[in-house]
Amino acid sequence: MIEKKDYRDAVSRISAAICVVTTNGIGGLAGFTASAVCSLTDSPGMLLVCLQIKSSAYQAVKTNQVVCINTLGADSAQLVKRFSEKGSMVERFKEVVWFESSTGSPVLANAMVSFDCDVIETKCVETHEILLCRVRNIIYGNTDQHALVYYNRQVHRLS
Amino acid sequence: MIEKKDYRDAVSRISAAICVVTTNGIGGLAGFTASAVCSLTDSPGMLLVCLQIKSSAYQAVKTNQVVCINTLGADSAQLVKRFSEKGSMVERFKEVVWFESSTGSPVLANAMVSFDCDVIETKCVETHEILLCRVRNIIYGNTDQHALVYYNRQVHRLS
Numbered sequence: 620m621i622e623k624k625d626y627r628d629a630v631s632r633i634s635a636a637i638c639v640v641t642t643n644g645i646g647g648l649a650g651f652t653a654s655a656v657c658s659l660t661d662s663p664g665m666l667l668v669c670l671q672i673k674s675s676a677y678q679a680v681k682t683n684q685v686v687c688i689n690t691l692g693a694d695s696a697q698l699v700k701r702f703s704e705k706g707s708m709v710e711r712f713k714e715v716v717w718f719e720s721s722t723g724s725p726v727l728a729n730a731m732v733s734f735d736c737d738v739i740e741t742k743c744v745e746t747h748e749i750l751l752c753r754v755r756n757i758i759y760g761n762t763d764q765h766a767l768v769y770y771n772r773q774v775h776r777l778s
Numbered sequence: 779m780i781e782k783k784d785y786r787d788a789v790s791r792i793s794a795a796i797c798v799v800t801t802n803g804i805g806g807l808a809g810f811t812a813s814a815v816c817s818l819t820d821s822p823g824m825l826l827v828c829l830q831i832k833s834s835a836y837q838a839v840k841t842n843q844v845v846c847i848n849t850l851g852a853d854s855a856q857l858v859k860r861f862s863e864k865g866s867m868v869e870r871f872k873e874v875v876w877f878e879s880s881t882g883s884p885v886l887a888n889a890m891v892s893f894d895c896d897v898i899e900t901k902c903v904e905t906h907e908i909l910l911c912r913v914r915n916i917i918y919g920n921t922d923q924h925a926l927v928y929y930n931r932q933v934h935r936l937s
Contacts, residue, residue: 621913626823629916632891633815633849634927634936636793656792657814659828660904664785666792667828667908669818690792732791742901744910745819749826751903754780757788768793770925770936777793777929777936 634770639689639702640668641717641725646682649675650711650725652703654769656688664754666734669747675708677748684738686752687724690731692764693776698727699767721756730760793929798848798861799827800876800884805841808834809870809884811862813928815847823913825893828906834867836907839897845911846883847893851923852935854888858926880915889919 635654642649655669666688670677680686691698695715702711716728720735727733736752743749765776794813801808814828825847829836839845850857854874861870875887879894886892895911902908924935 621823621916623820623823625916626820626913629891629893629918630817630820630823630825632921632925633797633817634793634795634925635816636929638792655816655818657794657816657828658789658792659814659908660906661782661785661789663904664780664782664789665903666789667826669816669826732788734788740903742908744824744899745822747819749818749901749908754785757780757784759788762791766791766793766929768927768929768936770795770927775936777927777934 631772634768637691637699637767637769637774639691639698639727641687641689642680642683642685643723643725644683644685646679649679649708650702651676652699666736666752666754668750668752670750671747680738680750685722685724686736686738686750687720687726688734688736688752689727691767692731692761693767694729694761694764695727696767696774699774726758728760731762731764731766733758733760790931793927796850796858796926796928796933798850798857798886800846800848801839801842801844802882802884803842803844805838808838808867809861810835811858825895825911825913827909827911829909830906839909843897844881844883845895845897845909846879846885847895847911848886848889849891850926851890851920852926853920853923854886855926855933858933885917887919890921890923890925892917892919
């Protein structure tokens with residue numbers, strides 16, 4: 620079996636977009652930084668997100684069954700850390716402009732692009748759950764900024 | 779419902795690593811370019827790959843139940859197109875050095891890093907199948923090269 624450290628070192632070489640995934644509803648407001656997001660099908664438009672079951676956002680996502688996947692650009696670099704630390708959910712959303720999507724999930728005004736989704740199914744795999752997210756609306760923020768990419772344990776900017 | 783074109787335009791803003799996923803065994807030799815690859819769990823080490831059911835590599839992957847996920851660097855830029863076009867599987871593997879992994883899948887000698895995996899489960903979602911891949915071995919190629927990232931319908935290099 621591969622050691623956890625060896626696995627983590629190796630996957631750090633798979634670059635990934637950085638997203639802040641948000642939710643709101645009867646399960647409460649929550650959001651988390653995600654780099655395990657990818658496109659699944661284009662008809663219908665579906666994305667998947669991997670979420671740790673121990674994540675502080677897990678219960679809210681499971682209850683609300685809606686998420687907004689906000690793709691970050693350089694304008695929002697400060698959110699990467701804020702949404703992956705232990706701060707309260709209310710703290711995470713402060714000082715930045717958000718608006719409410721049709722699902723109720725917060726849309727980051729300055730995102731590159733945001734995907735407002737219904738979580739139509741989940742699949743549990745060991746410590747994580749795969750969220751199968753069907754896109755209800757696409758909202759563009761600012762596509763002129765640099766994209767943020769996580770690679771080799773650092774945040775890079777891509778033009 | 780979101781139009782296919784609108785969805786594709788929007789997801790082009792989610793950057794992704796470029797991998798060539800290979801397989802070999804009684805189902806035959808096959809390989810395809812994949813940008814929908816992400817880390818799932820670190821204990822055990824697992825990655826997921828989204829594969830179109832219509833893909834010419836689909837039957838081989840399903841039969842062999844093993845894949846090698848080769849993360850591409852700039853040394854292998856010519857493979858991105860070759861493994862996503864209609865050429866025969868034998869043609870795709872020509873002129874580049876590969877060696878056989880413990881699962882039998884081809885390992886790209888010049889990859890950034892390769893993950894030799896057993897496909898332990900699959901989940902069908904509309905036009906695609908999610909391959910749940912448990913890592914059996916990690917093989918480093920050349921980590922000094924620039925990483926290849928797909929973003930806004932172009933291949934970028936990241937140092």
